[in-house]
Amino acid sequence: MTGKNLKIEDIGEFGFIRSIKDNCLFSHNGTIKGIGDDCAVIGPYDGRVILISTDLLAEDVHFILDKISPEDLGQKAVAVNISDIAAMGGTALHVFISLAIPGNMAVNILHSIYEGIKKACRLYRVNILGGDTSASPNGFIINVAVIGEAPQNEVLYRSGARPGDVIFVTGYLGDAAAGLKLIKEEINVPEPLASILKKAQNLPAPCPEAGRKIAGSMLASAMIDLSDGLLSDLGHICEASGVGANLYPADLPISDELRSLSRIKDIDPFGLVLSGGEDYKLLVTVPDKNVESFQKLFKGGNPCYLYRVGRVVEEKGIKMISADGSEKMMKAAGFDHFRN
Amino acid sequence: MTGKNLKIEDIGEFGFIRSIKDNCLFSHNGTIKGIGDDCAVIGPYDGRVILISTDLLAEDVHFILDKISPEDLGQKAVAVNISDIAAMGGTALHVFISLAIPGNMAVNILHSIYEGIKKACRLYRVNILGGDTSASPNGFIINVAVIGEAPQNEVLYRSGARPGDVIFVTGYLGDAAAGLKLIKEEINVPEPLASILKKAQNLPAPCPEAGRKIAGSMLASAMIDLSDGLLSDLGHICEASGVGANLYPADLPISDELRSLSRIKDIDPFGLVLSGGEDYKLLVTVPDKNVESFQKLFKGGNPCYLYRVGRVVEEKGIKMISADGSEKMMKAAGFDHFRN
Numbered sequence: 142m143t144g145k146n147l148k149i150e151d152i153g154e155f156g157f158i159r160s161i162k163d164n165c166l167f168s169h170n171g172t173i174k175g176i177g178d179d180c181a182v183i184g185p186y187d188g189r190v191i192l193i194s195t196d197l198l199a200e201d202v203h204f205i206l207d208k209i210s211p212e213d214l215g216q217k218a219v220a221v222n223i224s225d226i227a228a229m230g231g232t233a234l235h236v237f238i239s240l241a242i243p244g245n246m247a248v249n250i251l252h253s254i255y256e257g258i259k260k261a262c263r264l265y266r267v268n269i270l271g272g273d274t275s276a277s278p279n280g281f282i283i284n285v286a287v288i289g290e291a292p293q294n295e296v297l298y299r300s301g302a303r304p305g306d307v308i309f310v311t312g313y314l315g316d317a318a319a320g321l322k323l324i325k326e327e328i329n330v331p332e333p334l335a336s337i338l339k340k341a342q343n344l345p346a347p348c349p350e351a352g353r354k355i356a357g358s359m360l361a362s363a364m365i366d367l368s369d370g371l372l373s374d375l376g377h378i379c380e381a382s383g384v385g386a387n388l389y390p391a392d393l394p395i396s397d398e399l400r401s402l403s404r405i406k407d408i409d410p411f412g413l414v415l416s417g418g419e420d421y422k423l424l425v426t427v428p429d430k431n432v433e434s435f436q437k438l439f440k441g442g443n444p445c446y447l448y449r450v451g452r453v454v455e456e457k458g459i460k461m462i463s464a465d466g467s468e469k470m471m472k473a474a475g476f477d478h479f480r481n
Numbered sequence: 482m483t484g485k486n487l488k489i490e491d492i493g494e495f496g497f498i499r500s501i502k503d504n505c506l507f508s509h510n511g512t513i514k515g516i517g518d519d520c521a522v523i524g525p526y527d528g529r530v531i532l533i534s535t536d537l538l539a540e541d542v543h544f545i546l547d548k549i550s551p552e553d554l555g556q557k558a559v560a561v562n563i564s565d566i567a568a569m570g571g572t573a574l575h576v577f578i579s580l581a582i583p584g585n586m587a588v589n590i591l592h593s594i595y596e597g598i599k600k601a602c603r604l605y606r607v608n609i610l611g612g613d614t615s616a617s618p619n620g621f622i623i624n625v626a627v628i629g630e631a632p633q634n635e636v637l638y639r640s641g642a643r644p645g646d647v648i649f650v651t652g653y654l655g656d657a658a659a660g661l662k663l664i665k666e667e668i669n670v671p672e673p674l675a676s677i678l679k680k681a682q683n684l685p686a687p688c689p690e691a692g693r694k695i696a697g698s699m700l701a702s703a704m705i706d707l708s709d710g711l712l713s714d715l716g717h718i719c720e721a722s723g724v725g726a727n728l729y730p731a732d733l734p735i736s737d738e739l740r741s742l743s744r745i746k747d748i749d750p751f752g753l754v755l756s757g758g759e760d761y762k763l764l765v766t767v768p769d770k771n772v773e774s775f776q777k778l779f780k781g782g783n784p785c786y787l788y789r790v791g792r793v794v795e796e797k798g799i800k801m802i803s804a805d806g807s808e809k810m811m812k813a814a815g816f817d818h819f820r821n
Contacts, residue, residue, distance in 0.1 A: 146587070147587065147588040147589065148584065148585050148586065148587060148588065149582050149583075149584060149585075149586050149587075149588055149591060150584040150585065151588070152588055154614050157582075157588070157591065157614060158614060160588075160592065161591075161592070161595045164599060165599070165602075165608060165609035165610070166608045166609075167602055167603055167606055167607065167608055168574075168606060168608060171574060172575070172608055172610065174610075175608060175609070175610045175611065176609070176610065176611050176612075180611070181575070181577070181610035181611045183574070183575060183610070183628065184526075186524075186526030186527050186529070187526050187527050189526070191526075191531065191628075193575075193577060193610065193611065193626075193628065194611065195577045195579050195611065195612055195613050195624075195626055196579075196613050197579040197580075197581055197613045197615045197622075197624060198615075199581045199615050199616065199617050199618065199622075200618070201618045202581075202615060202616045202617065202618060203615070234508075234511060234523070235512070235521065235523060235533075237521070237533060237535045237626060239535050239536075239537040239624050240537075241537055241539045241542075241622055242489050242497075243489075244488065244489060244490040245488050245489075245490065246488065246489050247486070247487065247488060247489075248487040248488065248489055248491070248492055248497070248500075249487065251489060251497065251501075252500065252501070255501045259504060259505070262505075262507055263507055266507055266508060267507065268505060268506045268507055268508060268512055268515060269505035269506075269515070269516070270505070270512065270514075270515045270516065270521035270523070270533065271515065271516050271520070271521045271533065271534065271535065272516075272535055273535050273536050273537045273624070274494050274497060274498060275537045275538075275539050275542060275543070276539065276542045277539050277542065277620070277622075278539065278540070278541040278542060278619070278620055279618070279619030279620050280617070280618055280619050280620070282537075282539075282581055282617075282622055284535075284537060284579050284613070284624040286533075286535055286577060286626040288523065288531075288533065
């Protein structure tokens with residue numbers, strides 16, 4: 142295949158990002174972090190930094206309008222952006238909503254989407270300060286840009302993980318992917334199981350309080366939010382930090398609901414936990430010496446439960462280490478828009 | 482027509498924005514300006530404020546991939562955002578690029594679009610700090626979010642115009658709309674006329690230096706960039722300031738190229754000048770007592786030529802006043818995505 146005939150689906154999302162990320166900085170003045178983390182970081186201003194992130198959701202790619210309520214869609218579009226600010230330890234402050242709208246779209250659906258957006262904004266205490274409204278010849282698109290703040294010295298990047306650090310996640314994994322599977326494949330399971338798993342997909346609950354607490358404690362070394370899937374997002378931490386990781390499958394947090402589903406429908410939960418994506422929980426690495434103090438921060442599950450799932454190691458790659466000591470090297474198979 | 486069956490094309494872009502703009506602020510802390518100007522304004526930080534704006538361009542709505550070079554498209558997507566920061570008097574610093582890409586789109590076209598984006602970023606000295614890359618089932622979408630800065634007391638809003646103020650624009654109007662007409666209707670005209678007008682459409686030249694100079698001088702009362710068309714954008718100033726305006730058609734700046742086109746093809750230039758849009762020049766109002774000092778700032782056309790086109794008046798509405806003294810009340814017919 143020659144360069145001229147290469148399609149975006151041939152090089153994939155991450156291949157494309159790698160191919161354009163050079164020469165993006167024209168002035169380093171005021172730029173603390175550009176492409177390559179959950180948010181860009183600019184400043185400092187008065188001892189604070191500004192965090193910015195943006196997420197685009199496309200109809201029939203990220204959502205199917207028949208399969209998610211308009212209000213849930215609006216809430217989700219905001220929530221996934223809140224998660225990016227949480228992943229750096231910041232406080233989200235403002236969102237900007239760009240919509241591309243087919244001309245025949247019903248105004249009451251758009252108003253319900255906006256109800257969801259505003260509901261999420263009240264929940265996460267952020268303002269809607271602007272955006273853009275365009276016609277769309279095909280399909281509904283929603284792009285949210287989010288602005289947050291953090292104290293200058295309390296920002297956590299992907300690049301700080303060091304060999305020996307303990308890896309934690311802040312909630313159950315795989316439920317959202319299980320919900321998507323139920324929705325897409327129209328699998329019937331009893332209530333309330335179906336509703337709980339579909340809700341994990343349609344109404345993600347990010348961890349902004351946990352993100353701020355973790356960054357403010359100065360006890361962690363790196364953080365990312367779990368949007369593409371555990372292996373993929375842990376892979377981003379490993380790549381940015383120049384390290385590898387061991388995961389202990391027996392320690393991966395799996396909800397009772399996902400266990401029930403896997404039993405009823407003979408579905409392997411580990412595929413969903415490792416590569417499902419859209420968990421919007423945080424993955425944190427903590428130096429060994431800080432682990433005890435770190436765990437005390439989350440006593441009684443407040444503001445969330447912590448699950449210890451692995452350890453950062455020197456050797457590159459992500460390895461699964463079973464209870465019987467057997468090892469398996471994993472491929473970082475997360476979500477790629479053009480390859481799944 | 483009942484509310485339930487109402488389509489977005491029935492209420493239009495501005496009707497939709499009016500219908501969702503209430504209850505968008507959950508905390509006024511740190512918010513100087515939300516929805517309703519060229520940019521949102523947050524801060525202050527260290528005596529400075531942060532300006533944010535976002536513009537979404539959709540295939541077959543804002544551009545036709547066969548009719549604009551990919552590099553021009555990339556440049557234009559950045560330039561129109563630079564114009565929003567210029568309209569508040571700020572300095573653009575960073576952009577964030579969200580793309581929704583059809584899976585069969587050629588990588589070399591995407592790379593050419595990015596070449597254009599980077600070319601514009603070098604020209605306007607802004608960094609690309611992030612974005613998002615998504616699949617698109619139908620059509621290519623590019624959303625740019627831009628971040629800028631300004632000294633806290635040197636920001637110009639739409640709301641400051643007062644009766645008696647003189648209205649200026651910072652360049653020729655109507656060329657971009659004429660270029661679009663040539664492209665869309667496949668009208669043939671001799672070179673270099675065709676190229677010059679098409680370039681005005683495909684490669685807009687915003688006025689960032691003029692914007693900063695105007696705001697920094699503290700001599701102007703209001704400013705906006707001309708993206709929707711003179712009548713529509715002047716209408717935004719009038720609405721935000723609670724005033725009206727008189728325009729003098731004989732004073733409207735029309736390029737030699739647009740005059741030639743109107744002669745050759747019997748096209749009325751005033752329709753394009755008044756309602757064409759995409760000029761990306763600035764419209765400024767200046768209190769009478771400051772006009773002389775203001776004009777001196779732009780001596781010799783540096784950094785741009787100023788054209789005096791009208792006057793702010795108390796009486797609401799926009800009136801055209803001809804050389805013979807006859808008056809005509811205008812309807813603010815600018816671009817609406819769902820009604821043109």
